[in-house]
Amino acid sequence: MLEELQIFQDPEFDDSIIREEIRTYHPFVKSFANNDEIEIVIYQQDALLLMSEAALVIEGTLVKTNGSTGDIQFTTNCGAYLFDSITYELNGKEVDKVRDPGTVSTIRGYLCYNKNDETLNAAGWNYPESQLVTYDPLKSTFFLARNDRNCFQVSKDDTDGMLTITNIELKVKHVFLNDVLKLKLLTEINKDKPILIPYRQWEYHELPSLTNGTSKEIWSIKTCTNLESPRYVIVAFQTNLKDNKSEDITYFNNLNISNIKLNINSEYYPYEDMKLDFDARKYADAYYMYTQFYKSFASDNNYPILDFIAFKSRTLFVIDCSKRNDAIKTSTIDIKLEIESRKSFPANTKAYCIVIHDRILESLPLSGLVRGAI
Structure with a gap:
């Protein structure tokens, strides 16, 4: 039957999720120099985390070095080019590892993004221009690149810049269920069902x-x-x-x-x-x-x-x-x-x-x- 003809059907309300909140997680170290290893760990055994919507927030500054006369700007997707590799682990098991995440995520962006995507600007994808603060896809262990040459572009050969990362943090959405759905999930969990x-x-x-x-x-x-x-x-x-x-x-x-x-x-x-x-x-x-x-x-x-x-x-x-x-x-x-x-x-x-x-x-x-x- 056509949906338009189902005039006697009771309305349905989705109240399975009673609350959502975003919590911020920080790395163990505060050093964000070249070749550093950054690890972010989430110890949450009884929480439901919506990891697909998590965001890595990178804050920093880019300034021209002394004597530079040309222009300097961030490249599109500059945040991803900060890293040599990114690894995501779940309970000690490596789920995924990406080498050269700048190249991989740029290719993926060209393939999967469209110009009407409202999140592009916040994600450093102000195509074809660039942004200063970027949001990257979730991962948990980050190896900073040996240099920052791929994160910015200059207009003259005598121009150079210095990129300083001041903060990296992971924002994760926590989901809280109603009692009926929570009880149903706990029943399946107690069976240790894969x-x-x-x-x-x-x-x-x-x-x-x-x-x-x-x-x-x-x-x-x-x-x-x-x-x-x-x-x-x-x-x-x-x-x-x-x-x-x-x-x-x-x-x-x-x-x-x-x-x-x-x-x-x-x-x-x-x-x-x-x-x-x-x-x-x-x-x-x-x-x-x-x-x-x-x-x-x-x-x-x-x-x-x-x-x-x-x-x-x-x-x-x-x-x-x-x-x-x-x-x-x-x-x-x-x-x-x-x-x-x-x-x-x-x-x-x-x-x-x-x-x-x-x-x-x-x-x-x-x-x-x-x-x-x-």
Whole structure:
């Protein structure tokens, strides 16, 4: 029956949550210098924490050093570039670890954000401009980067800056349930019934340098089990952008790539060659694959943050391999990339690959044990 015709149905009121409050947690140390390790621990055994809405608040100042004559500003997503790696643990079990979170979260932002997202400014994503205070996704252990070169950009070579972090804190939403729902949850907990934690892991890989002077590259990404078989593979390139204060670290070079093929146990994705030519503005196939990723991850009717023109200087190659023949679903998965360009690869060009795959953990509420689901 149509919802509009259910005129005699009683109204329903959701009173399962009686209160929400945000509490702030601080790291054990107050030193936020380069190469420092920052650990934030939450000791809450009987609390319900809405970790998906937690925020890492970073406060600091950026000033020009003596003698600088040019302009200086924060880069987009500058907060994430402060860290070399970020690890999230649950009851001593590593749930996720992200190396180079600046690159990974910037790529994820281009893929999953849209220009109408009201949280972008507060998150340091005032695209294409920048903010001074940033909010990052939740994690628990942070290794500060060896330098701050990727957090700001200068307009002149003689300009430099000094970034000082004054405070880092974690804000977590606590949820309080009504008595009926609380009793129901406690009944299940007393049975020590496993709680499944399904999510998609963004696994980062880096090729330090493409072979200079050639136009083709074969990159063996990894060998994994069928449980970690990829759903999507994201590929990006940067030439002389890392640790270069004069360049925008949030750019990803297109290298006039003509074709990228993903090889999974000798099965190729996409099926046909893309035949791209960025210099001739013939990259519609790559842009279409980029927009389709947003539609598969978002539940709205918006479009991702990059339009067709911006995509040329922030190029992300998205390969959907979520649908595969059962014949190649073996116990061992071999993942390779075949890259072709219309020009020779320039020197100092890095390649990035993010493999998105499913992962399931289970938590036993009475013992606190967290393990991989069988």
